[in-house]
Amino acid sequence: MKTSWRNASLVASAAAVLALTTACGQDSGASSVGSQQNVGATAAAGGYGGLGSGIGTGTETSPSASSTSAVGQGNLGAQSASAGKLQVSANPELGDVLTDATGLTLYRFDEDTAEPPKSNCNGDCATAWPPVPADDASAGAGIDKALLGEVTRADGSKQLTIGGWPAYRYAKDTKAGDLTGQGVGGKWYALAPTGKKASVASLPGLSTRNDPKLGEIVVDKNGMTVYRFAKDKAWPKPVSNCNGACLEKWPVVGPVQANDTKGVQKKGLMNFTRGDGVRQQTVNCSPIYTFSGDKEPGDTNGQGVGGTWYAVRPNGEMVGISDK
Numbered sequence: 001m002k003t004s005w006r007n008a009s010l011v012a013s014a015a016a017v018l019a020l021t022t023a024c025g026q027d028s029g030a031s032s033v034g035s036q037q038n039v040g041a042t043a044a045a046g047g048y049g050g051l052g053s054g055i056g057t058g059t060e061t062s063p064s065a066s067s068t069s070a071v072g073q074g075n076l077g078a079q080s081a082s083a084g085k086l087q088v089s090a091n092p093e094l095g096d097v098l099t100d101a102t103g104l105t106l107y108r109f110d111e112d113t114a115e116p117p118k119s120n121c122n123g124d125c126a127t128a129w130p131p132v133p134a135d136d137a138s139a140g141a142g143i144d145k146a147l148l149g150e151v152t153r154a155d156g157s158k159q160l161t162i163g164g165w166p167a168y169r170y171a172k173d174t175k176a177g178d179l180t181g182q183g184v185g186g187k188w189y190a191l192a193p194t195g196k197k198a199s200v201a202s203l204p205g206l207s208t209r210n211d212p213k214l215g216e217i218v219v220d221k222n223g224m225t226v227y228r229f230a231k232d233k234a235w236p237k238p239v240s241n242c243n244g245a246c247l248e249k250w251p252v253v254g255p256v257q258a259n260d261t262k263g264v265q266k267k268g269l270m271n272f273t274r275g276d277g278v279r280q281q282t283v284n285c286s287p288i289y290t291f292s293g294d295k296e297p298g299d300t301n302g303q304g305v306g307g308t309w310y311a312v313r314p315n316g317e318m319v320g321i322s323d324k
Contacts, residue, residue, distance in 0.1 A: 082136035091179065107188050251292065265283065
C-alpha cells in the first residue's frame with residue numbers, strides 16, 4: 001500500500017509540472033502568426049534618430065579639444081584623405097554599410113539633396129563631418145560604380161556623391177567599423193552601397209547582439225533592445241502587468257514566427273493574448289517590450305529603470321537579476 005501511495009504521489013507531481021508547461025504553450029500560435037512588431041503602443045515620435053541626447057543637431061560645432069585628442073592626429077588626417085576603393089561592411093544592426101578604403105563609415109545628411117546633388121554642410125558642420133573628396137574614389141566589390149559621382153561644394157572643392165548624396169565621414173569615428181554618427185540629430189545616417197540610408201530590414205524578428213556593457217541581449221527586428229518587466233508573470237501562463245500609460249513608455253513586442261528568430265531560445269518562445277486583446281510575444285514565456293526612451297539600435301536606456309525593467313538574455317532571463 002505504501003508503494004502504491006508513493007507511485008500515485010509521483011504521478012500527481014509529474015502531472016502538475018506537465019500542466020504548468022502546457023499552460024505556458026497553449027496560447028502560442030507562434031508558428032502561424034506573422035512577424036509583426038510593436039503591436040499596440042508605439043515608440044515615441046521622432047523614430048530612432050539621435051545617438052544619445054547631446055551629441056549634436058546636424059549642424060554642430062567642431063569637436064571639443066578632448067574629443068579631438070581622442071580621435072588623434074592620424075585619424076584627423078585620414079578624415080580629409082581620399083576615399084580610395086570603397087567597401088561594403090556587414091553590420092548586424094544596420095545591414096550593409098558603405099565605408100572608405102580604411103573601413104571608416106560614410107554618412108549622408110538629410111538637409112542635403114541628391115537631385116540635384118548639393119551639400120548644405122559647411123563651416124563648423126564640415127569640421128565635425130568632413131566631406132569625402134571625390135578624387136581617387138573607386139567602387140569596390142558589391143558597389144555599382146555608376147552610382148559614384150561628385151558635387152562642387154561652396155568652397156570649390158569636389159565632394160564624392162553616392163547615388164547623388166554627398167558623402168561624409170564623422171570626426172568622432174576613431175577606427176574602422178565605428179558608427180557613432182548614426183542618427184545624430186535625427187539627420188545623419190550611415191550610407192548603404194546604393195546611396196540610401198543603411199537599413200535594418202534584414203534583421204530577424206528577434207535576434208541577439210553583444211552589448212559592451214550588458215553582454216548578449218535580445219533585440220527586435222529594428223535592432224532595438226528588448227526588455228522584461230519584473231512584475232509580469234510567466235507561469236503557469238504569461239501575464240502582462242504593464243497596461244495603460246505604462247504601454248506608452250514600454251510598447252509590447254508583437255508576435256514573431258519561431259523561424260524568424262536567430263540565437264533566441266526556442267523553448268517557451270510563444271505569443272499570448274493580453275487582457276486588452278493585443279497579442280504579445282514572449283521569450284521563455286515571459287512578456288517582452290521595447291522602451292520609448294531608446295532612440296536607436298544599441299541604446300539600453302531602459303536597463304534597470306524603476307528597479308523593475310531589464311534587458312533580456314537569449315534564454316529569457318533578466319540581465320542584472322539572474323546574473324547575480
